[in-house]
Amino acid sequence: MPSLLLRGGRIIDPAHRIDRVADLLCVDGTVKRIGAKISGADEVLDVAGLVVAPGFVDMHVHLREPGKEEEETIASGSAAAIAGGFTSVAAMPNTEPAVDTQAAAEFVIQQGRRAGKANVYPIGAVTKERKGEELAEMGALVRGGAVAFSDDGAPVQNAEMMRIGLQYAKMFDRVVISHCEDRDLCGSGVMNAGVVAMTLGLSGMPRIAEDIMVHRDIALVAATGGRLHIAHLSTAGGVDLVRAAQKRGLRVTAEATPHHVALTDEAVREYDPNFKMNPPLRTATDVAAVRDGLRDGTIAAIATDHAPHAAEEKECEFVAAPFGVIGLETALPVVITELVEKKVLSLVQAVARLTAGPARILGIPKGTLKPGADADITVFDPKSAWVIDPSKFRSKSRNCPFAGWKVRGRVVHTIVSGKRMDP
């Protein structure tokens, strides 16, 4: 394999507190050396003025394969990942059928390898068919390559089932990822409960529906000693609960999505289903709290919850549209424009939440540029200005809430195991 030299970039590796201008040499698919004036590589990329970061890790994507290949496949989804600078993605198991067996997990990995783009990690279901009734074969799922467990898309509504899941997953030291939503409180809700929902005549999903589940799951962690990760944390109350749990020393982590830190429920005013997702866009108070959580590290990961849907499913009455928006190809610019440029996060913090944070939660050997590590690298220009145009996306779907946004921050090179996968 030809060696690759990235010359003169600003190397940011939050896992090892590196932030300096240097050269980086990749040999045989791994990071060989970081230093000044390295020479003698087969290929040299001049990356002066650009940021050289560990390849981004998105711990929450929906790749729709198997089952809904018209919306996304593992190949198209991992191509979208590469375009967005993500060298590793963890695929949620709410496919058809669900990833609740070893074979299903192996299929995801196999399709990822066939696509030959980003590293694709399966997340296994907590319960069989994600029905919340019987535990899935977690041991077999781990053997098949599952890096975490989740019934995402739905909560494990039964508290005893969730308790068992947390307790059992402990044996494998894998995290249980919880979609926190009390289904009874959300009822037929389609957006955040509040003044906007009231005005629009849409039924609401109250913030307490999320808070109560976060509270419940933290209590279950305290009881079991299990590892819990809260998916797409979106409420001020939830952020407070996670922060308090971490102070108590409980093994609780959390992620936030770019859309939950960039948009509020005001965006729904035109009834555009591209602003319909679960959890829903919340209020400015919640956005501020989630941003605070990202800043102080309560929320260690930025994850997209990339959820592709066919155009015909989203071009309809708001109540009839499915929940979910895509995010792989807009995460970096939204994070830079909304969080870095607005001084919520430093660039180093932003990179940390996109790399080392999620890699540590999943326990995968990614998210660092330490010599010896896989040469998964994202090179981006934090200043480059552009306009988001979903028609240019690699994803098969177009349900993007940021269409037309003027943003800064663009991926220039995505390198996986020392190989340039440039979009």
Add this chain to the structure above:
Amino acid sequence: MPSVKKKAPEGWTRKDLLGLQELTRGEIELLLATARGFQEVSTRSIKKVPALRGKVVVTMFVEPSTRTRTSFELASARMSADIVDFPTSMSSLTKGESLIDTAKNIEAMGIDILIIRHGASGAPHLLAKHLKASVVNAGDGAHEHPTQGLLDIFTIREAKGRIEGLKVAIVGDISHSRVARSDIWGLRKLGAEVTVVGPSTLIPGPIEKLGVKVSHDLDAVLPEMDVINMLRIQMERQKRSLFPSLPEYSRLFGLNGERLRRAKPDLLILHPGPMNRGVEITPEVADGPQSVILRQVTNGLAVRMAVLYHVSGAHRAEGAPDA
């Protein structure tokens, strides 16, 4: 044409009428003034003006309605439009065709105005975005019912001579009521003081943000009211346990003769229909001298004529036929 339009406070530039929220006070005044002009048409022996001659109006009621649809149909007929009802219950909508496709197919036949009632809030907005034809919202989910709001305001002003400064109570299921929302927007813009009254489980928490007062005690607020609008209470809310029973609702929030004696003698009583006699309103009240419930229905025609007239652009058309 009614002479009022010549001194209209401001012009109408909207393609659609989706709600009263986005209208200015001036636009509401314009519609009301035009409606007043059209009111007279209904009293003629030949109840027809040529204002919409050559225009095609389609009604599409995805949610059932008899009164509103009939009202729109008669309004269109009096304006000399060609009117067609799209029967949604036996349409392609039941065969899985999307609302947008259905509407675009209808539009392809050359229509000018689509009047839609739909159970999904925002359905008229979706069509307005995709169609060149004008879209008139005849009630969407729990969002708005702008022509009902306009006819309520028209009826109140007709009886009271003003809106500014009036105290208006809207009683019932505010959470699920599109009529309440349109009334609130319109009445507030015209300067009325609005109080919403109902069980705490049927009044949205943030409703005060719309500039209204909230009460759960009808007897306490009734004596000071100039106008009361009794909304229809729906049985299905009781099934969802949002209130315990119809008799209890009636005792707490129903308008009956005894309650009425404690109100101002000139309290004006409205109801958007259809009524549940004996539940939210007793027959003696509904049929009593303070009730303008049938007057609302009559005025609905003039208001809808005014709406169709303005959204069609007939007021802008050169050499528009004179009524």
